[in-house]
Amino acid sequence: MLRLAGPLQSWGDQSRFNRRETRPEPTKSGILGLLAAAQGRRREDPPGELLDLALGVRVDQAGTLLRDYHTVSDYRGRPLPQAAVSAKGVQKPTSPAKYTHVTQRYYLQDAVFVVGISGPPALVDTLTAALRRPAFPLALGRRSCPPTQPLILGTHDGGLNEALGEQPWQAGHAARREFQRRHGRPPRIDLPATVETPDGDDVINDVPLSFSLRDRRFTSRRVAHSWVSAPTGFSDPGAPTDASHDPFALLGW
Numbered sequence: 001m002l003r004l005a006g007p008l009q010s011w012g013d014q015s016r017f018n019r020r021e022t023r024p025e026p027t028k029s030g031i032l033g034l035l036a037a038a039q040g041r042r043r044e045d046p047p048g049e050l051l052d053l054a055l056g057v058r059v060d061q062a063g064t065l066l067r068d069y070h071t072v073s074d075y076r077g078r079p080l081p082q083a084a085v086s087a088k089g090v091q092k093p094t095s096p097a098k099y100t101h102v103t104q105r106y107y108l109q110d111a112v113f114v115v116g117i118s119g120p121p122a123l124v125d126t127l128t129a130a131l132r133r134p135a136f137p138l139a140l141g142r143r144s145c146p147p148t149q150p151l152i153l154g155t156h157d158g159g160l161n162e163a164l165g166e167q168p169w170q171a172g173h174a175a176r177r178e179f180q181r182r183h184g185r186p187p188r189i190d191l192p193a194t195v196e197t198p199d200g201d202d203v204i205n206d207v208p209l210s211f212s213l214r215d216r217r218f219t220s221r222r223v224a225h226s227w228v229s230a231p232t233g234f235s236d237p238g239a240p241t242d243a244s245h246d247p248f249a250l251l252g253w
Contacts, residue, residue, distance in 0.1 A: 001156060007109060011023045018104065026113055030206075038134040039135060053119040054117075054197075055115065056118070058116075059193070069102075073101070132152065180234070188230060190230075191230055195226070196221055196222070199222070
């Protein structure tokens with residue numbers, strides 16, 4: 001069981017020219033990429049047994065969409081090159097000359113997810129050890145999106161739906177405070193979940209057959225969308241009842 005949280009996350013399943021989207025929840029390719037980085041796999045290495053893992057994602061805090069607007073230009077004042085190359089393999093300049101290129105990248109900000117990864121016990125133990133001492137830096141979809149702690153929430157012997165329902169709510173202090181203001185302190189909360197299953201009623205094309213930049217290939221998987229009831233933690237005597245432990249409380253956030 002993993003907790004995926006950070007200032008920014010970006011779980012893209014497609015890139016079109018100058019636009020990089022993000023899905024509203026983690027993709028299987030992004031999660032397997034995080035696990036592969038922890039194990040020290042290179043991009044050219046095949047995913048191997050990671051493809052046999054099943055994935056369950058619970059949305060504890062949906063976050064908000066952020067658009068990052070970029071402009072690109074040549075500091076020497078030269079026209080930007082185009083994708084086509086000359087007979088010598090050199091990129092041709094744009095015609096008519098183009099000096100500025102606009103790109104847009106999308107992120108999720110302040111999102112929190114609980115992710116269950118199901119597989120053979122020996123493989124799960126190996127991945128847990130790798131995540132505790134990762135070979136490469138870990139990222140939430142893109143290199144500029146490092147995760148916050150805790151990342152690992154422990155292991156569970158049951159199925160994905162059961163595990164997602166037993167893991168306490170992981171939302172941040174501000175979200176919990178707002179929920180408490182509106183709904184009081186109920187013992188459980190209903191949260192949306194997406195679980196990989198052979199008889200799922202939806203198909204997602206995010207299973208990576210290759211991470212290589214020269215040979216990116218994906219296949220599809222079936223998933224089921226549902227709701228799970230999770231403990232809020234409000235009944236825990238040690239749970240905070242206000243913003244006393246919130247570092248932004250003095251700012252009124």
